[in-house]
Amino acid sequence: MGQSVFIPRELDANEPRVAASPETVKRLAGLGFEVIVEKGAGLGSRITDQDFAAAGGTIGTAGDAKKADVVLKVRRPTDAELKGYKSGAAVIAIMDPYGNDAALAAMAKAGITAFSMEFMPRITRAQVMDVVSSQANLAGYQAVIDVAYEYDRALAM
CATH class of the missing domain: 3.40.50.720 (NAD(P)-binding Rossmann-like Domain)
Incomplete structure (x- = not known):
């Protein structure tokens, strides 16, 4: 092997x-x-x-x-x-x-x-391995979900 x-x-x-x-x-x-x-x-x-x-x-x-x-x-x-x-x-x-x-x-x-x-270099060719951007993106999505949960009114999509 x-x-x-x-x-x-x-x-x-x-x-x-x-x-x-x-x-x-x-x-x-x-x-x-x-x-x-x-x-x-x-x-x-x-x-x-x-x-x-x-x-x-x-x-x-x-x-x-x-x-x-x-x-x-x-x-x-x-x-x-x-x-x-x-x-x-x-x-x-x-x-x-x-x-x-x-x-x-x-x-x-x-x-x-x-x-x-x-x-990892933050260049186009290495973008699929860019853990900094991908994890920041996920954190951003989670922040929006958390805000929507706490907000006392409907949110426009």
């Missing part, structure tokens, strides 16, 4: 997102990657383990991270998660690097290659 990609369940209780969709898993599997999705990783986003399995992923445990060449996460890995990754693995996530020197040093010490999605 070729290289493996691991998609973990996010440990932060306030983080419902998952780093890949079934469509992403299908694409990666189609390219020859072994895709392992941690059991329950998508539940906060209303994606079941069966959805990931139907797309070509294998449902695994956090321990499967040890054999992964690439780890896809929403947020930067915790120190506990880093201990479960193999040296030389690449981690792709929103790293929030500014002011978090200790976390970056821990990744370097663990032999992890970190790719910070916030640093």
